[in-house]
Amino acid sequence: MEEMRVVEVKRDILAGNDEKADAFRAMLAERSTFFADIMASPGAGKTTLLLALIKKLRERGCELDRMGVIEADLESMVDALKIKEAGVTSVELNTKGVCHVEMGMVERAFSFFENRAFDYLFLENIGNLVCPSEFDTGAHCRVMLLSVPEGYDKVYKYPPMFAAVEALIVTKCDYLSLNPDFDMAALKRQAAVLNSGIKVFVTSARTGEGLDELTTWFEGRRHALLD
Amino acid sequence: MEEMRVVEVKRDILAGNDEKADAFRAMLAERSTFFADIMASPGAGKTTLLLALIKKLRERGCELDRMGVIEADLESMVDALKIKEAGVTSVELNTKGVCHVEMGMVERAFSFFENRAFDYLFLENIGNLVCPSEFDTGAHCRVMLLSVPEGYDKVYKYPPMFAAVEALIVTKCDYLSLNPDFDMAALKRQAAVLNSGIKVFVTSARTGEGLDELTTWFEGRRHALLD
Numbered sequence: 001m002e003e004m005r006v007v008e009v010k011r012d013i014l015a016g017n018d019e020k021a022d023a024f025r026a027m028l029a030e031r032s033t034f035f036a037d038i039m040a041s042p043g044a045g046k047t048t049l050l051l052a053l054i055k056k057l058r059e060r061g062c063e064l065d066r067m068g069v070i071e072a073d074l075e076s077m078v079d080a081l082k083i084k085e086a087g088v089t090s091v092e093l094n095t096k097g098v099c100h101v102e103m104g105m106v107e108r109a110f111s112f113f114e115n116r117a118f119d120y121l122f123l124e125n126i127g128n129l130v131c132p133s134e135f136d137t138g139a140h141c142r143v144m145l146l147s148v149p150e151g152y153d154k155v156y157k158y159p160p161m162f163a164a165v166e167a168l169i170v171t172k173c174d175y176l177s178l179n180p181d182f183d184m185a186a187l188k189r190q191a192a193v194l195n196s197g198i199k200v201f202v203t204s205a206r207t208g209e210g211l212d213e214l215t216t217w218f219e220g221r222r223h224a225l226l227d
Numbered sequence: 228m229e230e231m232r233v234v235e236v237k238r239d240i241l242a243g244n245d246e247k248a249d250a251f252r253a254m255l256a257e258r259s260t261f262f263a264d265i266m267a268s269p270g271a272g273k274t275t276l277l278l279a280l281i282k283k284l285r286e287r288g289c290e291l292d293r294m295g296v297i298e299a300d301l302e303s304m305v306d307a308l309k310i311k312e313a314g315v316t317s318v319e320l321n322t323k324g325v326c327h328v329e330m331g332m333v334e335r336a337f338s339f340f341e342n343r344a345f346d347y348l349f350l351e352n353i354g355n356l357v358c359p360s361e362f363d364t365g366a367h368c369r370v371m372l373l374s375v376p377e378g379y380d381k382v383y384k385y386p387p388m389f390a391a392v393e394a395l396i397v398t399k400c401d402y403l404s405l406n407p408d409f410d411m412a413a414l415k416r417q418a419a420v421l422n423s424g425i426k427v428f429v430t431s432a433r434t435g436e437g438l439d440e441l442t443t444w445f446e447g448r449r450h451a452l453l454d
Contacts, residue, residue: 043268
């Protein structure tokens with residue numbers, strides 16, 4: 001009975017959320033802003049990868065002030081400060097303990113940018129491999145990170161996340177030598193079974209491995225939006 | 228308005244959950260069963276630590292059939308199979324995508340043990356550093372794991388979890404050499420600011436570091452229950 005009530009309320013909220021998300025996505029597309037939502041477990045390396053990606057995009061000619069970040073956290077400003085220190089335009093989205101980001105929060109956070117024009121807008125979602133996948137954040141593209149130390153056997157354990165994303169970015173690959181059991185082929189195979197179109201990138205922010213390929217992919221996704 | 232409705236429904240459910248949890252805790256205490264809830268991010272090493280702990284308890288004289296595990300996962304049986312392969316009595320708790328474990332699930336899972344008597348009962352909660360902390364699972368003791376590769380800066384980012392537990396078990400300490408930035412002293416200091424009574428264990432299931440101390444602590448917690 002209690003569970004039923006929650007399910008019904010949740011369904012209403014998700015429907016409202018989806019409508020807002022579609023409108024937000026269309027509004028950003030008109031402004032030529034490509035919006036990507038980055039999801040992962042705590043400690044998978046979201047902030048570090050984001051900073052590495054922004055650096056690459058900059059090297060390829062995207063001005064720093066054409067990139068913005070919405071930095072979501074339950075309570076603190078730990079990651080938001082790292083982004084600010086790197087000189088990136090960002091807004092801190094404090095969910096006050098809520099385990100995911102939904103559209104009301106995205107809209108409110110975005111309003112703080114005061115109509116600045118971006119080529120790329122990134123959302124660093126809450127560190128959580130479960131709940132964020134359920135809520136459309138209005139992004140044109142959703143990606144997830146999985147770090148090598150977490151282990152390769154996560155597809156069957158957290159399927160909604162693997163099903164929700166366009167790309168799986170394997171991070172901290174400089175740890176592979178310490179993880180002889182990490183079966184990259186099995187990870188790719190299992191991810192493809194669940195999500196046949198999923199693109200897999202093997203990266204390390206420490207060594208730079210895979211970052212060029214990933215940056216090219218993001219550029220391509222943005223160009224696809226503009227066409 | 229939508230958020231309000233969710234909060235109200237959630238409050239009802241949490242109140243009902245707490246009552247059930249107290250009754251379950253008392254029932255287990257009468258049977259001299261000590262129940263511990265193990266929480267962490269995905270890939271922090273919950274299953275591996277649990278198997279190492281069970282092995283230690285066995286070496287110290289606890290019979291294998293006096294230990295039981297409730298193994299929670301969103302959908303798969305990946306971890307439940309590992310536990311079964313080790314010969315441990317276990318029940319798979321499949322939450323069907325729900326991001327945490329609550330009492331109805333614990334009671335149902337426990338019924339499958341058919342009144343077997345345990346000295347130790349363990350719950351491996353869903354891999355999620357956010358939601359599980361909110362729901363009392365009827366355990367006598369809640370602990371969390373944080374693995375070294377996740378980074379030390381998690382206390383301020385995931386405070387409800389750090390506030391909810393008696394012990395923080397730092398895992399994968401054999402990775403410390405690869406993580407010169409991991410500030411163990413800062414982690415301990417920040418955890419103690421948030422939760423003054425928190426006990427911190429520094430462990431590695433690979434090297435065995437810290438496992439004796441941790442096992443002694445669990446034994447002590449059980450004895451405190453029996454007194």
